Amino acid sequence: MARTSGVEFKLLAPYNETVELIGDWSNWQPVPMKKDKQGYWKVRVPLEDGEYQYKFRLKSLSYFMQGEMVDIPDPYATHLSGDQWENSCVVVKKGRPVVTTYKWKHDDKPLPSNDKLVIYELHVGDFSGGPGDGTPGGSRTPGRFVDVLEKLDYLAELGINAIEFMPIKEFPGDQSWGYMLRSLFTVESAYGTPDDFCRLVDECHARGIRVILDMVFNHSDLEAPLTRIDYQYWYYEQNPDPEELHWGPKFDFGRYDEKHDVFPARKYVLDAINYWIEYFHVDGFRFDAARAIRYDFLHEAQQFIYNKINGLKPFITIAEHIPQNPAVVQPHGPLDCAWHEHFYRQMACTTVGAPQEGREPYNLDGIIDNALNPRTDGFPGAMSVVNYLNSHDENRILWQIGNSGGYFDDAAFRRNKLGAALLLTAPGIPMLWMGEEFGESAPRTMERQALDWVLLDHERTADLYLYYRGLIHLRRDLPALQGDTFEVVLRDDQRGLIGFKRWNDAGSVVVVVANLKHEYAGEFTVGALEDGVWHEYIFNYDNHVQGGTLRDTLAESEVKVFIKQ
DSSP states (O other): OOOOOOOEEEEEOOOSSEEEEEEEGGGOEEOOEETTTSSSEEEEEEOOOOEEEEEEEEEOOOOOOTOOOEOOTTOOOOOOOOOOSOOEEEETTEEESSSSSOOOOOSOOOOOOOOGGOOEOOOHHSSSSTOOOOOOGSSOOOSSHHHHHHHHHHHHHHHHEEEEOOOOEEEEEEEOOOOSSSSSSOOTTTOOOOOHHHHHHHHHHHTTTTEEEOOOOOOOOTTHHHOOOOHHHHHHHSSOOOOOGOSSHHHTTTOBBBBTTTTHHHHHHHHHHHHHHHHHHHEEEEEEEESSOOHHHHHHHHHHHHHHHHSSSSSSSOOOOOOGGGGTHHHHHHSSSEEEEHHHHHHHHHTTSSTTTTTTTTTTHIIIIIOOOOOGTTTGGGGGGEEEEOTTOOOHHHHHHTTTTTOOOOHHHHHHHHHHHHHHHHHSSEETTGGGGGGGOOOOOOSSOOOOOOGGSSHHHHHHHHHHHHHHHHHOGGGGGSSSSEEEEEEEETTTTTEEEEEESSSEEEEEEEEEESSSOOEEOOOOSSSSSEETTTTTEEEEBBBTTTEEEEEOEEEEEEEOO
């Protein structure tokens, strides 16, 4: 292949004395680099098309290794390799470095707007390869992008239209939840290549499924390359956060380099945001540990994103802000919406049917004001919250129902259905944690714990899957469930009964009634409704409202959903 005029390598290290490039194309012999006025060290190297490994050699300015000569991978590398991921990789094609060679096919497919989303939180490493999920031919290691791709039709049939991937960027080792990142730019090699991830995103889009990435912008792994160049240039030397928020080197978004007119940490993160949108066509970000990130930077990131998207497709920014704080969401806060912690805490307690963390299961004030209605919980509206009954941070609800509530077998599944129905009909964007739809109940662990797909073959868990699937499709298809409207139409504190109405201006109306207790409730009435046929969705029958009153019965832990015909 013909040689080029050279591939440019560069590294921002404005106050380091010298920087050299070393690569496998020259048997790792150092090549001097030259610093420009913006603080970048640069050099061009003539390379034929192919894949190469390289790194930078420099004298560290970091406080814990001041003056030591160190070799570091490129903080902007799109691939890392080596026993300890100590080498950067670059792919050269037609004389230029490339991130991917994937040819996009489905960019023209319409994607759902935020008000129609049903999110599925997914960890690539544990989604496949468990019991009942043999890999084709038995030769491929599961837990890769290609394994997720093979299950996209399953997710589409379930009704999922957004996947929120837990961090997929390079982390130490091959098995991790991904919250200790080496770089904001590398795709985790244990999951596949950048091209593999492009293909997965493209095939999601082909099925009308949006892709949301869990992004870690508060901290890095201690061995991240930036930590060894000039630690204080990107990070706080002394982390100012409370000790419980000390997860690793913390980006200093207030650090300004006046000489070069740059906020180093802000630039690095904004460059990463641009990279994932530009090269991987993602449709949203979840900001991990938003509580620990400066709000002024979150505002800047939000504005950067929406300038980049420019209205060309739907996009969403989600704050994982625990404890919850509605100030993180718009119209006055920086991001679109936030995980609704109060919904989880109260509805987990209610679903379990026993006191938890100072909450009472049948406290209707807490259920209505702090869980079901985002507006009375301090949020601007339904699109400001992501509701969930399960997440990677908590023990699964079915596990809690047995271990904390003491319900098992059919009773446990009735409790699970109760929680699922309220999750999928309440105001807000619902989110599932992978496997909850078919009764995965393993306790939380950070060790490898692949989903048990055999559960889909069991009667109770298969029935739970059908229950979730039906309500997910209802949430997606019924306009009444996609807005802000919420009105309590039934409240019986003694029996633990609750009912609420939701509607839109075009005549779509739904009434949801629930027996929160595991005791037979018998008859209930809901008044002030329009006469006519109201179809009960879950059990599939018609109820005829006369004189403005709906009459029906509720069994133990039962929910009914009535849709005005």
